[in-house]
Amino acid sequence: MNQGTEQLLPETFSWQLCRQILCQWLLIMLIISAMFWKFEIEGMFLGLLFSALLVLIALLDCRYLLIFDRLVLALLLLGLLPLLLGRMSCEEACLGAALGGGFLGGLRLLYPRGMGWGDVKLAAALGGWLGLAGMLVCLYIAFIAGSLYGLGIWLKMRSVKNLVVPFGPFLVMGAIAAFAFGTHCQDLVEAWLCCP
DSSP states (O other): OOHHHHHHSOSSOOTHHHHTTHHHHHHHHHHHHGGGTTSOHHHHHHHHHHHHHHHHHHHHHHHHSOOOHHHHHHHHHHTHHHHHTTSSOHHHHHHHHHHHHHHHHHHHHHOGGGOOHHHHHHHHHHHHHHHHHHHHHHHHHHHHHHHHHHHHHHHHOTTOSSOOOOSHHHHHHHHHHHHHSHHHHHHHHHHHHHOO
């Protein structure tokens, strides 16, 4: 990375970074809000809160290739809401966090250039929101979508070496799908995994 590029990358998160992506964030949130309109009030509130923070994380990761610890910490702390509202047990949240953080942490240790620690921390926080089954769906969608995107980019730009694709947006995509369409997604994944 050259010196000019380093100066463009923010060292820490600040709300001024959000101004640059506000229009994109609003447009995406408008589309996502349509997914939650049939939810009861509590579910709609949690879904929109969850999605709002995740879309911000994804947009910043696309722009800077960074997942900011402050945003992951906020996601983790807000993950206490489903527990307090009785929508998930503490055991289920811990299993989801262990699966997300453990699986991506293992991949990070095996292939350090392929994934950053921000992705690992994000996956652990997502697991706290989604639980074990939801995190399985999230990872499944994220890896399928990320692989298809990566293959498309590779076919289009074979000559580019060391092309970096952020994985955070694919985790976000999987997490929002798992949250909004949880049981339907779980049924589809189970059917696909169990078919001979």
